[in-house]
Amino acid sequence: MSDVREALRAWVRDHNPDVPAGEPADGTRLIECRYLTSLQVADLLLFIEELRQAPVDPASLKPGVFASIDDICAAFF
């Protein structure tokens, strides 16, 4: 699971070059901090599918599943 967390962290940093060093932590609120916006959310979903090697039905997404790296791991891995 630590590989997954690190991959997610790298994805966030790749999409947000201004993220401060050490961020995002596992509990960082990704949407509140604007590390994840509506323009990126579909890309993140594809990345999660790639990481877990299984599809995700967008219609099944529940509130809060992208709130933090902790929440993403709990919901998809």
Next chain:
Amino acid sequence: MDVPGLRWLANGQSVLSGPLLALADRLDTQFLKWAADFGAGDYRFPTFLPASVLERIDWFRSFPQLATLPACLDAGEENLARFTEGSPVVDGAVRPTALAPIRDVLTPAACYHVYDHLAGRRLDGPLYLTTRNTCFRREERYEPLERQWSFSMREIVCVGTADETHSFLEAASAEVDRYVAAIGLPVAWERASDPFFRPSKNPQYLMQQVDPTKFELVFDARLAIASTNLHHDHFGRAFDIVRDGEPARTACIAFGIERWLSAFVHHFGTGGPWPS
């Protein structure tokens, strides 16, 4: 329902008069009091909104089905002559000749004007504004007071930091909760999403599913009479509104005045007396 003071028009609009019009004004006075509690300045914006403003937030791709566009004939004399020499209106439908470029939209939501008005501003504290406008939304069907082509919307907008916008929505919702409890109006807040065109293909819809930012105050489990909307930095980025060096966060609470009228006449009766 036969409501004194309401005349329903076939084109999805209503005429208000008498006690019903007075109630609409009283309700708006109540909304203005809440706006005043935040120190919100009142703005009266025009009916037309430049299409370029809505293009900044990609509105046309998200909500094309709602758009009402003010069309004008091309002003060339020959074009106008062709228009007048034919049958300008057939079966109630205008038969235009060449049209001038359409550069405006009839306001679909009152608060859009606010963000355009603040474009380029640098803020060092929270800013609260209120505005009321006649809004236009094309729908498949219309119902008196509840789903109209044109209707009145009062909005209170907060522009500030993330914490300030959250606090604003919390405080504004609490004000509304106290009011509806005091008058005994059966309503409840429910999670909602905006009516995106082809929602499954719209990333903003997907985002609203995972990050609920819109809640509606629903009367009698069927009619949304108000909504709270957290926009994060969506408008701050699009309109270059900056708070303390960062794109400003915005939030708004919106009241559909005709829908409040419908809730009042359904719950308290068509002839009043209505709660003061």
